[in-house]
Amino acid sequence: MKVYVYGTGCGAGDLIDTALPLEQVSGFVDSRPTSETFLGKPVLSPEDLAQKNYDLVIVTSRHTEEIALRCEAAGIDETRLLFLKNHVTLIDRNQSYAAADELLGTAFVENLRSAQVPVPVPPWAGRSHLEKTDLENDYVRVRTLEALCGCLRDVPGAVAELGVYRGSFARCISLLLPDRTLYLFDTFAGFRQEETEGYGEGFIGAHRNTTLEDVRKQLPYPEKAVFRQGFFPETAVGLEESFALVSLDVDLEESTYAGLCWFLPRLERGGYLLLHDYNDPALPGVRNAVARYEEETGKRLSAVPVCDRNGSLVICG
Ligand SMILES: C[S@@+](CC[C@H](N)C(=O)[O-])C[C@H]1O[C@@H](n2cnc3c(N)ncnc32)[C@H](O)[C@@H]1O
Numbered sequence: 001m002k003v004y005v006y007g008t009g010c011g012a013g014d015l016i017d018t019a020l021p022l023e024q025v026s027g028f029v030d031s032r033p034t035s036e037t038f039l040g041k042p043v044l045s046p047e048d049l050a051q052k053n054y055d056l057v058i059v060t061s062r063h064t065e066e067i068a069l070r071c072e073a074a075g076i077d078e079t080r081l082l083f084l085k086n087h088v089t090l091i092d093r094n095q096s097y098a099a100a101d102e103l104l105g106t107a108f109v110e111n112l113r114s115a116q117v118p119v120p121v122p123p124w125a126g127r128s129h130l131e132k133t134d135l136e137n138d139y140v141r142v143r144t145l146e147a148l149c150g151c152l153r154d155v156p157g158a159v160a161e162l163g164v165y166r167g168s169f170a171r172c173i174s175l176l177l178p179d180r181t182l183y184l185f186d187t188f189a190g191f192r193q194e195e196t197e198g199y200g201e202g203f204i205g206a207h208r209n210t211t212l213e214d215v216r217k218q219l220p221y222p223e224k225a226v227f228r229q230g231f232f233p234e235t236a237v238g239l240e241e242s243f244a245l246v247s248l249d250v251d252l253e254e255s256t257y258a259g260l261c262w263f264l265p266r267l268e269r270g271g272y273l274l275l276h277d278y279n280d281p282a283l284p285g286v287r288n289a290v291a292r293y294e295e296e297t298g299k300r301l302s303a304v305p306v307c308d309r310n311g312s313l314v315i316c317g
Contacts, residue, residue, distance in 0.1 A: 279311020
């Protein structure tokens with residue numbers, strides 16, 4: 001059987017770690033391949049895939065519509081596509097579960113079907129300054145960011161993201177706050193090795209699959225971005241800034257703790273630090289880091305939880 005995975009990011013890594021052993025994967029597919037291999041397997045374009053034998057293509061990216069159209073244009077059989085993540089505005093994009101049922105088993109498909117809970121975009125949400133593909137990522141998360149940015153008018157300071165990966169959230173920040181200097185902290189090559197003990201090969205490998213130049217291309221206002229490449233907090237040494245908005249998204253405990261210790265004293269009054277994954281049971285280090293910070297400083301943070309996909313926390317300056 002020939003199973004391909006569409007996507008070479010965290011979604012694909014997650015699938016490999018939790019449901020589909022890498023040995024069962026013939027290769028990966030990407031709309032814009034940036035490397036020839038991912039987790040040691042070949043990466044194809046949809047057009048390359050159409051020339052090969054394939055039984056099932058599991059789509060892990062959230063850009064459902066774009067991928068469906070691209071596959072149709074390439075001549076890929078729609079009934080062989082299995083969308084793991086439906087676009088928020090769709091009921092169920094999957095045309096057929098037959099191939100998945102046959103190749104991966106009924107239990108896999110039943111699990112997937114019960115996880116498909118599409119959230120319609122509410123009519124009262126109003127117009128967004130973000131683009132459709134930005135909203136597809138995690139609607140509640142990016143709209144929360146947009147609402148917070150709308151409250152920063154009188155708040156001075158730069159903006160920053162620690163944990164940028166491929167830049168999809170940094171892109172939203174850049175779009176929403178085009179006049180502010182945007183500091184971007186990441187290794188652009190994955191996590192500090194000592195911090196990843198106990199995490200899966202897919203999770204670790206997927207986060208290596210990015211480059212600083214790819215992120216720069218994502219940004220609508222690259223001239224306002226200052227890249228600090230390397231391990232944080234080393235990359236913040238000598239930086240004298242205060243911040244109106246910070247996105248902290250490094251998944252693991254030590255780096256999250258370092259981010260809280262460095263950014264919170266530099267967060268302006270009226271500003272916000274948006275901490276991703278606070279209520280994600282798969283990443284308990286994030287919550288631990290907040291508890292440690294509060295205990296060690298003796299300060300109770302003023303914070304509001306958000307019901308986005310990974311349970312962010314908004315910490316107020
Ligand atoms: C989950 S990803 C960030 C995703 C991104 N915020 C988004 O929403 O698209 C986590 C990133 O944190 C980075 N990271 C983790 N610890 C770090 C550290 N100590 N210094 C620099 N980057 C770090 C990893 O390289 C990875 O790219």
